[in-house]
Amino acid sequence: MVNPDFTNSVQSILRGTVYAVQVMGPVRTFLLLIAGLLSITAAAPVSAAPVAAAEPATGHAEILHPVAIRKLQDLNFAYLTVTTAGTAVVDPNTDAITTTGGVLHVSGVPYAALFEAVSPKKGVVIIRIPKKPITVTRVGGTETMTVSNWTISGNASRTVVAKEPFNFSVGGTLFVNANQAEGDYVGTFDVEIQYP
Numbered sequence: 656m657v658n659p660d661f662t663n664s665v666q667s668i669l670r671g672t673v674y675a676v677q678v679m680g681p682v683r684t685f686l687l688l689i690a691g692l693l694s695i696t697a698a699a700p701v702s703a704a705p706v707a708a709a710e711p712a713t714g715h716a717e718i719l720h721p722v723a724i725r726k727l728q729d730l731n732f733a734y735l736t737v738t739t740a741g742t743a744v745v746d747p748n749t750d751a752i753t754t755t756g757g758v759l760h761v762s763g764v765p766y767a768a769l770f771e772a773v774s775p776k777k778g779v780v781i782i783r784i785p786k787k788p789i790t791v792t793r794v795g796g797t798e799t800m801t802v803s804n805w806t807i808s809g810n811a812s813r814t815v816v817a818k819e820p821f822n823f824s825v826g827g828t829l830f831v832n833a834n835q836a837e838g839d840y841v842g843t844f845d846v847e848i849q850y851p
């Protein structure tokens with residue numbers, strides 16, 4: 656769409672320029688400039704056919720507060736002994752521990768990590784637990800073990816009520832090496848919640 660005010664002001668500027676050249680320059684220059692200016696003004700129409708205004712576009716944004724999540728307790732494999740390599744598995748639904756190989760649970764209360772979350776709106780949330788192993792390192796040392804095969808209590812995808820707390824637990828499998836050094840091992844893992 657051509658703006659008539661713009662077109663008119665361009666034509667006025669061109670007319671003024673032509674007049675100044677006619678007064679100041681020779682006839683040859685004047686004819687050359689007239690030919691050039693006619694080609695410019697021919698390209699810019701004086702007025703255009705009216706065009707209906709486009710329907711105005713609208714924008715939309717919805718601002719939501721993020722899901723509030725907090726850890727209520729850590730994942731704890733309790734006290735284990737080891738004679739040969741094996742595993743210790745904490746069940747997120749029951750907090751029960753099972754062991755394999757030369758790993759034995761000898762004391763302490765094992766339990767899954769427990770989280771509480773609140774969604775700002777009603778709908779389906781997806782709880783994302785680790786897919787890759789994490790390393791736990793002996794406090795005061797460099798010895799390591801890994802935790803993987805993560806599990807969650809209930810479904811990872813669940814329907815929640817807006818602004819109402821909901822809990823879930825996360826368990827995993829600790830892989831213990833033969834002749835694992837004695838000590839307290841710690842590490843961290845991330846839990847994320849996605850909501851619509």
